[in-house]
Amino acid sequence: MAPSKKFFNKIDKIEIKNVSKNYGAVIAVNQVSLDIIGGELLILLGPSGCGKTTLLRMINRLVETDDGQILINGQDVKSFNPVLLRKNIGYVIQQIGLFPHMTVKENISLVPKLEGWTEKEMNQRVKELLELVSLPPEQFLNRKPKELSGGQQQRIGLARAMVMDSPLLLMDEPFGALDPILRKQLQEEFIKVKERLQRTIIFVTHDIEEAFRLGDRVAILREGQLIQVARKNELLVNPANDFIADIVDSNKKFRHLDNLTIKDTMLPLEKKYIFQSDETAQSAIQRMIKEQIEFGIVLENHNYKGTIKLNQLYANQEKKLKEIYSQVPTYNSTDSVAIALDDMKKNNNFIGIVMEDEPIGILLSDELLSRLI
């Protein structure tokens, strides 16, 4: 790999010290102090407008602080050239911002190219990253963004953010625009990527389920102030005040999961998720991209056969779906959701199919729910 200016090979600690930011009369971030430990995934959680994005962007200096200090490994971010600082910090946002006229490869290797990497180095790195985000490289290297689904574009955004091998990744609601099933798919994939990469990650979300699923610790913000930062279980057991208690309490109702059936909690099966077993993979790919989904249920004469995922179809385009579907567990709509979630967790499935005579819904597992049983 060509030499490039690396500010940090590893994050030991990020210290946010008494940081504030005002926009006129609006106090976006109000005297926030917070330490991030190297290697953790810290969630910034809170309602829209509470200052999450502003706080995140002060770390890579897309926003400058009015007051206070941010130190990475003991060094003030203001001591770095901001452009070089941003090259050293991966950044993923919801709107992705891929360049429409560039191919996937060109989009991912933009910074490496500026840094003078050779063609061979760039090819190798892009291939590695595409595999990491579950996209077969041969199929995707030369595509343009408009030929990709929203979920695939989001994966490219993640690959691009990791291209310089930065030990710090800032992610601002990266899965926020995706539908619930795709969101779960990407969360699951992201958990695996995270485990492999061992980066320090600061991840913004307003979704408590996502926060509890992905975060090592969760920092809860309200009206620009940090209310509490703690591990998930501490937040549940020792909420700092009523505001936190309310946030986590909305989930406590699931303690009585035994009284809920699967039908109460499933997502009803929409038509767009249904595919027929004699359809080809190629036609399924086209439909999925059009519908912005990456998951489907395969039927044969109204009978459930199995499920398909978009990224697995590319290698088998000529085949019929009956030859390539895979199995996920099925549950009866009247079964207890507690038992189903427990079963899914044990078997490491995040998705289940809900059956009456035909499939009628999709059940998404949730770590939080199963922990609260």
Ligand code: ADP
């Ligand atoms: P969040 O990401 O939690 O939704 P933001 O950090 O985007 O919140 O915004 C916090 C507050 O600061 C909001 O009231 C928002 O309207 C305001 N704000 C953010 N950016 C700007 C800006 N560039 N100019 C004016 N006000 C802003």
Ligand code: MG
């Ligand atoms: Mg925001």
